[in-house]
Amino acid sequence: MNISYEQIRAFVCVAEQGSFSAAAKKLNRHRTTLGQVINNLEIETNLVLFDRTGKFPELTESGKSLYLHAKNLAEYTHSFEQICQSMELGIETDITIYHSDLVPVELISAVMKALRKEFKEVNVHWLHKNNQEVKEALESGEADLGIVFIHDSKSISPNEYVYLVSMPFCLCAAPSSSLFDSLTITIDDLKKHRQLLLEDYLNAGIEKIVTVSNHVQRIENMSVFIALLTSGEGWAIVPKHAVNELIEANKLTGFHVKEVNTTVRFPLAIWTTHQSKKGPVRSRIIELLSLLSQKYSL
Numbered sequence: 001m002n003i004s005y006e007q008i009r010a011f012v013c014v015a016e017q018g019s020f021s022a023a024a025k026k027l028n029r030h031r032t033t034l035g036q037v038i039n040n041l042e043i044e045t046n047l048v049l050f051d052r053t054g055k056f057p058e059l060t061e062s063g064k065s066l067y068l069h070a071k072n073l074a075e076y077t078h079s080f081e082q083i084c085q086s087m088e089l090g091i092e093t094d095i096t097i098y099h100s101d102l103v104p105v106e107l108i109s110a111v112m113k114a115l116r117k118e119f120k121e122v123n124v125h126w127l128h129k130n131n132q133e134v135k136e137a138l139e140s141g142e143a144d145l146g147i148v149f150i151h152d153s154k155s156i157s158p159n160e161y162v163y164l165v166s167m168p169f170c171l172c173a174a175p176s177s178s179l180f181d182s183l184t185i186t187i188d189d190l191k192k193h194r195q196l197l198l199e200d201y202l203n204a205g206i207e208k209i210v211t212v213s214n215h216v217q218r219i220e221n222m223s224v225f226i227a228l229l230t231s232g233e234g235w236a237i238v239p240k241h242a243v244n245e246l247i248e249a250n251k252l253t254g255f256h257v258k259e260v261n262t263t264v265r266f267p268l269a270i271w272t273t274h275q276s277k278k279g280p281v282r283s284r285i286i287e288l289l290s291l292l293s294q295k296y297s298l
Contacts, residue, residue: 001044001045002044003041005074008074009027009074010023010038011038011049011066011070012067012074013027014038015059019056020035020038045066047066048060049063091119091122091281092144092280092282093121093122094123095122095123095144095281096125096127097143097145097147098127098128098133098138099127099128099129099134100131100200100204101128101198101200102198102204102222102268104239104241107289107292107296111292114292115284118284119280119281119284124281129143131205134271138272139273145270145271145272145286146272147164147271148269149267149269150204160271160272162269162272162289163267164270164290164293167239167266168265168297168298169210169237170240170263171237171254171257172238172243172253173193173229173235173252174231175250175251175253177235179235184258185258186257186258187212187257187259190213190257191212191213192213192215193235194213195211195212195215195217196217196225196228197219198236199218199220200220202218206266217234222242230251230252240296268293270289
């Protein structure tokens with residue numbers, strides 16, 4: 001049996017359009033030519049796919065049974081054609097991005113929404129990894145981009161570095177925390193209360209800077225971290241974007257200590273290497289990250 005893509009596409013189009021004339025117009029083919037394509041498919045399959053006794057062709061039981069399979073095949077083939085065209089134009093088919101769990105999920109979502117307006121077929125893989133894993137994956141070619149928090153720009157890093165934004169952090173705790181028994185909170189008060197610390201702080205090399213308390217609880221998962229923080233398990237230094245809505249909803253309370261009179265900030269950056277893919281999708285993602293991350297500097 002020798003069935004062509006042209007025959008499958010013609011069969012699906014006639015079934016969906018409900019007439020040979022409409023299908024021929026959609027496919028930019030002559031009606032007679034399209035009818036012959038369908039006839040050849042029926043000969044090849046030894047099945048009658050359309051009942052032509054009425055004004056318009058209707059799918060037979062055999063045609064109905066094959067339609068969904070043909071529809072899927074036509075879509076897969078169309079996708080294959082688009083991938084081939086993209087590759088011919090130098091457009092990447094897959095991009096892998098390793099990122100810190102501290103990267104705003106809204107930023108990732110906004111980047112993808114904007115990217116889809118230009119590149120609908122490319123698969124972009126977003127994987128949560130620590131800084132060392134990002135570095136190793138970039139060097140091995142397993143990842144194309146890394147988005148990380150860093151403290152020392154001279155620390156071990158891939159060949160190329162793109163600064164995005166200086167991300168603000170804030171102090172917060174559950175409203176029920178005994179920290180708020182005092183009108184003024186000091187560093188000494190923080191030392192006496194349990195501090196929740198994200199594992200990514202260690203990975204980013206900022207753990208020593210943000211560790212204050214003598215009672216520290218390290219947590220890897222951001223969702224678990226937020227759940228424990230809102231339940232009153234302890235206080236924390238957190239990226240503002242991660243807790244703004246919770247503070248507005250009074251599920252968390254932001255606070256200041258009198259010894260610190262400025263906002264704590266750490267840079268968010270893109271890591272990449274000379275070996276990374278340098279197609280238009282990668283370049284556009286870097287542009288979008290640079291543009292859309294600016295709202296998080298406030």
